[in-house]
Amino acid sequence: MPDSPVARAPIEVAGLGKSFGEVVALSDVGLLVEPGSLTALLGPNGAGKTTLVRILATLTRPDTGTARVLGFDVTRQQQQVRRNIAVTGQFAGLDEALTGTDNMLLIGRLAGLGHRQARLRAAELVALFGLADAAGRPVRTYSGGMRRRLDVAASMMTRPAVLILDEPTTGLDPASRDLLWAVLGDLRAAGTTMLLTTQYLEEADRFADMVHVLSHGRLIATGTPAQLKSQAGRGFAEITLASADAAAAAAAARLLERQLSLPPAAVRSAEAGRITVTADDGVGTVLAAGAALRAAHIEIADLGIRQPTLDEAFLALTGTREAAR
Numbered sequence: 485m486p487d488s489p490v491a492r493a494p495i496e497v498a499g500l501g502k503s504f505g506e507v508v509a510l511s512d513v514g515l516l517v518e519p520g521s522l523t524a525l526l527g528p529n530g531a532g533k534t535t536l537v538r539i540l541a542t543l544t545r546p547d548t549g550t551a552r553v554l555g556f557d558v559t560r561q562q563q564q565v566r567r568n569i570a571v572t573g574q575f576a577g578l579d580e581a582l583t584g585t586d587n588m589l590l591i592g593r594l595a596g597l598g599h600r601q602a603r604l605r606a607a608e609l610v611a612l613f614g615l616a617d618a619a620g621r622p623v624r625t626y627s628g629g630m631r632r633r634l635d636v637a638a639s640m641m642t643r644p645a646v647l648i649l650d651e652p653t654t655g656l657d658p659a660s661r662d663l664l665w666a667v668l669g670d671l672r673a674a675g676t677t678m679l680l681t682t683q684y685l686e687e688a689d690r691f692a693d694m695v696h697v698l699s700h701g702r703l704i705a706t707g708t709p710a711q712l713k714s715q716a717g718r719g720f721a722e723i724t725l726a727s728a729d730a731a732a733a734a735a736a737a738r739l740l741e742r743q744l745s746l747p748p749a750a751v752r753s754a755e756a757g758r759i760t761v762t763a764d765d766g767v768g769t770v771l772a773a774g775a776a777l778r779a780a781h782i783e784i785a786d787l788g789i790r791q792p793t794l795d796e797a798f799l800a801l802t803g804t805r806e807a808a809r
């Protein structure tokens with residue numbers, strides 16, 4: 485592989501593979517993170533997210549492939565990588581006996597900040613993260629949400645060009661999550677490149693510029709949230725029958741299955757006379773469903789099409805992959 489002198493993207497990953505014994509944690513993963521973007525690495529537990537983060541953080545060596553941060557190779561230029569990134573997450577440690585402020589000062593000093601500079605930055609960050617009242621207390625007295633916020637705050641002591649966050653919002657209460665997202669939004673506005681992992685699809689949907697979906701160590705989809713949603717499923721026809729009778733809805737669902745030659749899983753009847761049909765050809769399915777029901781003299785109260793949620797897109801993507809294994 486040629487040694488590229490110019491970084492095309494703050495994070496470049498190609499052909500990355502990592503196994504732990506029999507377990508393939510990552511297999512042939514490639515991705516680019518654009519400058520100043522907020523990129524989400526999405527995947528269920530065990531998908532390989534932390535392994536990728538640890539490789540980028542120079543904490544784990546890949547078996548195959550390359551990863552570069554700001555052009556620096558994570559295996560051959562570890563020092564340069566470490567100087568230019570901040571990493572926070574599941575594996576980060578805080579000193580329980582030290583106060584919040586002292587933890588931040590320690591990290592600032594390790595990163596080469598002057599004492600005065602570190603104090604100013606720490607004060608700024610504890611205020612930003614709503615920790616001003618707690619900053620003078622030992623970390624062992626902190627709640628889970630406060631620890632998480634301190635962990636993220638501490639990683640920002642040096643205003644890194646690239647910030648990598650491993651499940652920053654997992655286990656946070658809603659107020660802390662909102663606060664954290666507000667801070668991440670400010671950082672993005674200031675031009676910080678961020679790669680974060682999450683299991684929360686709605687977060688990726690709302691905040692990420694780009695999403696990479698990992699499943700069983702493989703990258704199964706890449707795109708903007710909108711692209712992923714349209715890639716994963718064309719949408720759903722939603723039919724509300726005039727009758728709210730559950731048995732009538734079930735009968736109508738079976739009729740649609742037969743008449744539209746749909747696979748069984750494509751039609752779901754729900755309570756109160758509502759039927760959802762996977763509409764792979766978009767409006768065509770909606771029109772066909774409407775026509776079939778009318779021909780059978782089943783009265784329709786409402787008929788429409790809706791786009792899949794990112795949740796449904798994710799299920800469709802990971803489900804397809806699992807079926808293919």
Ligand SMILES: Nc1ncnc2c1ncn2[C@@H]1O[C@H](COP(=O)(O)OP(=O)(O)O)[C@@H](O)[C@H]1O
Pocket residue numbers: 504507508509527528529530531532533534535536
């Ligand atoms: N140090 C390790 N030793 C053995 N197996 C590991 C190790 N780290 C991760 N794994 C395995 O690799 C897979 C991916 O793990 P991980 O990267 O932590 O996933 P995620 O962060 O998406 O939950 C899992 O099956 C996990 O059990």
Ligand SMILES: [Mg+2]
Pocket residue numbers: 533534535574650651
């Ligand atoms: Mg993880």
